[in-house]
Amino acid sequence: MTYSICTTDGTRHGIAIATKAPAVGGLAPFLSPNGAVCTQSIVNVPLGPKAVTLLDGEASVDDAIETLIEKDNDASVRQLHGVDVWGNTSTYSGDECVDWFGSVTGTTDYETYTVAGNMLEGKSVIEAISDEYVATAETEQSFEKRLIAALQAGEDAGGDKRAGNAQSAALKIYDPENPRLYHDLRVDDHEDPVAELRRVYDVARQDDEQWKEEFPEAVLQRTL
Template identity: 75%
Template sequence: MTYSICMTDGTRHGTAIATKAPAVGGLAPFLSPNGVVCTQSIVNVPLGPKAARLLDGEASIDDAIPTLLRKDDNASLRQIHGVDTWGNTSTFSGDECVDWFGSQTGSAGQTTYTVAGNMLEGEHVIEAVATEFASAVDSSKSLPECLLDALQAGEDAGGDKRAGTAQSAALKIYDPEDPRLAHDLRVDDHEDPVPELQRVYESACEDDEAWEDEFPGAILQRTL
């Protein structure tokens, strides 16, 4: 079971994901300065970094993902989606993914996003993720808050059709003007990882603020 959201506003890209398996942050979401992608279902992990490298070379996401899937003999088991800095989107769900599976794309203001999931209670799970994200963007919340709210909405809507909860969750954001600790967070194994990810985010924000108080004007450097 996995559900996730990928987004871009043309400068910043981000993703949030939850799954009924450990350590999803190291397996599924991948960032580039030019976009973001999530690979899920029966995961082919190399699809993620390969797609990110193609984005680095200024390939569009809707070229990168189909190109990689054509070389995957088990593409029917994959689910992969993402967005790029130019506003292009791509979603793919192989016909051997476990029901319910599917995806949708949308926009809110200057933000474009994709949402996808598999082994879910139903389509209403990704609809809840998309609706909450769009609402949060319109309310002018911070980008991490928008993504975390969307992730929680998916869990509240039922999430995994087997258990209703996840095991791991992750938040990743590329923001060239604000490279904070709070933009790359993981909960690898927890009985309720989505609220735990929110707690970790709040803790990381406190650490960011302490860093700024101690070293005014200093910028924490994180590179892709």
């Protein structure tokens, strides 16, 4: 069971994801300066780095995912989705993913996003994620908090059809103008990982603000 959102405003890209399995942050979400991709369902982890390599070479996200699926002998159990800096989106769900599975794509005034999930309580889960993300587009919430809030909306809508709560969650952000400690966070095993992800984010952001006050000339380097 996984539900996730990939989004970009053309410069920054973000991924928020939760699943009923441990350590999703090391398995599913992947970022390039040119976009964001999630690989989920029966995960083939190398699909993520391969997609990033293609995006780095300026392949569109739809071409990258199509190329990888065509070469995967087990494509019927894969689910991939993502966005790129050129405004393209791509979603793929193999017909042997576990119900309920599916995806949506959408836009705000300045962003493009995809949402996908499998083994969910129903379509309402990904619709709730999408609705929450769009609803916060004109608010003063940070990019990161909007993604976490969208993830929480998916869990509140039912999440995993087996148990409701996820087991792990992650947040990954690419922002070339504002590299931060709180742009790569993981909760690997927790009874309420989305809430814990929000708590860890708040702690990391507070720590980051303290560093900026004490060392205003320092730059936190973040490489991909």
